[in-house]
Amino acid sequence: MPVLSGFVCDCSSEQDRPQMGLIAAVALITIISVSMLCVPVLRQLTRVKKSRRSSEATLSVEDVPPGYEYEVFLSFRGSDTRNNFTDCLYRRLRNAGVHVFLDNEELRVGKEIGGELLKALNKSQIYILIFSQNYATSSWCLREVAHMVECTSKSNGKKEIFPIFYDVYPDDVKLKTKLYKKAILRHKKKFGSDALKWWEGALVKVAHLKGWNLKGKGHGELIELVVGEVLCKLNARNVDVPEYWVEDHRQIEDILEKLEVDSDDVRFLGIHGIGGIGKTILAKVVFNKISSHFEGVCFLNDIRESSRHGLINMQKKLLASFVGPVIANLIKDIGDGMKWIKRVCHTKKVLIVLDDLDKQEQLKKLAGKSDWFGLGSRIIFTTRNLEVLMTQVEPSGEEFLNQPKGILAYEAHTMEYGQALQLFCKHAFRRDSHLEGYDNLTEKIVRRVGMLPLAVEVIGSFLYCQSFALGQHFDKRKLWEGMLKQLDDGPFKDVRDALMISYEGLENKQKEVFLDIACLFTTEDQTYPVIMWDDCNYHPHLAIGVLCQQSLIKIGHDNKFWMHDQVRDLGRHIMREEYPRKFSRVWIYNDAIELLERKETNQDVEVLSLTSDGCSRDIVPEELAALPNLRFLQVKGIEFIGNFENLVLKLCWLSWEVPHNKFCAENFHFVSLAVLDLSRSNIEDDWDGWRQFRMTKNLKVLDLTGCTKLMRTPDFSDFVSLEVLILSSCVKLITIDGSVAFSIGSLLVFPSRQLALPHLVAEVRREEQARSGSLLPS
Secondary structure, three states, X not given: OOOEEEXXXXXXXXXXXXXXXXXXXXXXXXXXXXOOOOHHHHHHHOOOOOXXXXXXXXXXXXXXXXXXXXXXXXXXXXXXXXXXXXHHHHHHHHHOOEEOOOHHHHOOOOOOHHHHHHHHHHHOOEEEEEEOOOHXXXXXXHHHHHHHHHHHHOOOOOOEEEEEEOOOOHHHHOOOOHHXXXXXXXXXXXXXXXXXXXXXXXXXXXXXXXXXXXXXOOHHHHHHHHHHHHHHHHOOOOOOOOOOOOOOHHHHHHHHHHHOOOOOOOEEEEEEXXXXXXXXXXXXXXXXXXXXXXXXXXXEOOHHHHHHHOHHHHHHHHHHXXXXXXXXXXXXXXXXHHHHHHHHHOOOOEEEEEEEEOOHHXXXXXXXXXXXXXXXXXXXXXXXXXHHHHOOOOOOOOOOOOOOOOOEEXXXXXXXXXXXXXXXXXXXXXXXXXOOOOHHHHHHHHHHOOOOHHHHHHHHHHHHHHHHHHOOOOOHHHHHHHHHHHHHOOOXXXXXXXXXXXXXXXXXXXXXXXXXXXXXXXXXXXXXXXXXXXXXXXXXXXXXXXXXXXXXXXXXXXOEEEOOHHHHHHHHHHHHHHOOOXXXXXXOHHHHHHHHHHOOXXXXXXXXXXXXXXXXOEEOHHHHHOOOOOXXXXXXXXXXXXXXXXXXXXXXEEEEEOOOOXXXXXXXXXXXXXXXXXOOOOOOOOOOHHHHHOOOOOOOEEEOOOOOOOOEOOOOOOOOOOOEEEOOOOOOOOEOOHHHHHOOOOEEEOOOOEEEHHHHHHHHHHHHHOOOOOOOOO
């Protein structure tokens, strides 16, 4: 929490001060020997000249810079409350993050107390007046009250006065009793009737304000009420939200519904999602909306980065939010910090936000379990790592009635288009809508970045700054068009840096799987890639789990990969610019053609895709011979011509949309081939390719989806490893070869139905027994 400046002044009466005159030097020595707490005030008050009574009765306003240097001004009668109530209030304000320092800590020897005191009065936002028995005996206190009332009346509601009736009643301050009335009369001779009327009017106004009466309350109870009100008025509990932001009301309401602030249970809520999706902003907005419901609050920023220097510093920051830095600095080690946090918070209703966790350990060390906190507490954290959501936060061996089990989860979503468009305009145009002539470009950029809030924000701001720098005579639309072209090469740098955090946390084999998905398999079914990765020893099930856990991908209900556009573009940017083997994956048509035509040996290439419509070239053995480490080959409308014996021995996946039934290749079989995808091919029953592929003993998947000319499947007896056969949309198919009963290990898909293998085998065997030799799909 930011440190807030404050000011404490001990208003002692001049009637208690020694006269200066010829003994000024002696008095100065005496003053220096007094506690440094009183030095600046004594020095100033002893310089007051009796001849200037008008200036003694009022405090003239001096010019000060705009803004508040001091938030709180604490006015009290030193002899009444300095060493008891005022001292306790002062320390509690400091512990709450309000930096209230006594005069000897702030005003140094040689400064005019009037100037510093006046600056504090003029700049303070809140005035706290502690009315006690002898308050009105001090002309300094009375002048302060009058000046506070004047400043407040001219502040348009920006300044407030908080009266505390320590050991007096409001009627005493309203001058309805003799206590203050009699004390004020003692100042008449020195300051005159006009000054007394001014002071009396100020006292009466303040006494009618809402305040606190200590009668019937303990000091601690009253101090907590005062500090809570001060923090609320100063918005000290609020955290900063970007100036140009569009609140996503739907997501905020969903989160608030999960938190259910009025419930007395202790709740943990994890906001998760990919980098740049707005998790931190959501947490900040929610924090600001509900912070007033809690006794203590704390928002810890960027824990992932900060914890690199040790979690103990984060523990100290967390603890300091509730009890101040003095006690927080008593923490000796991590274990000690955990004990202190529990000791301080277990009776308090607290709100804690832990931003950007990436490990379970961070949550365990900072927020432990639900029994660390008082009833009604809420612990919110943001993370990209779903593993953090699995942290156990329930106390072991104990049951809590109505206590949610585990951590509640909320997945942050990309903005709706309208909100993203408004956010972009706020940054790019500093208004809620686009300028004339920019509607099409604005829409394209917002959609191009997938409505990702971070991308929308940083690109909008960049365009605004660049447009401003270019001046009025430059056509800004050229700049915007250039930005669109740049986005085709990958995410904007700031967005890329944010997303790279998750990528860099992956192990090498997990990175390979991520890059394959980004370059080839977004929106694709995971079945075939998993088989390929398994043959490549990439441990696909573990890798996919980690990618989901890090919010880099999702697996939909249809078993297909999903990846945000900006994450996909990050993967492709890595392949083009940063990957050690830049050409290991070639999926852009022109790049692939150029690579093949060079016919130069390239050990780096593992993935090659040639799927452009209208392509009519052939691939010859020399071209594939130059790519000995190729493991994935995807081609469409292309013929293989020549002898391919002992080439691309590592090829694991061949996806080939065969243009016609003529087969021109020789020795076209690959020892490592696991996936053969012939979807939408123009092949027929007598296609010569079947004879070649029978030599492929490792084949696990054969996909014939959409082969509309097939009437009969090939003989499967040589496909001893086959696990999956797909015959969907083979509309002319009437016969499935009986060898399937002894070859396939998983699933077959008919044009209009799906049959698990046991049912399929049973049907095939019944057909064989009937010696019909065919199986007709129903």
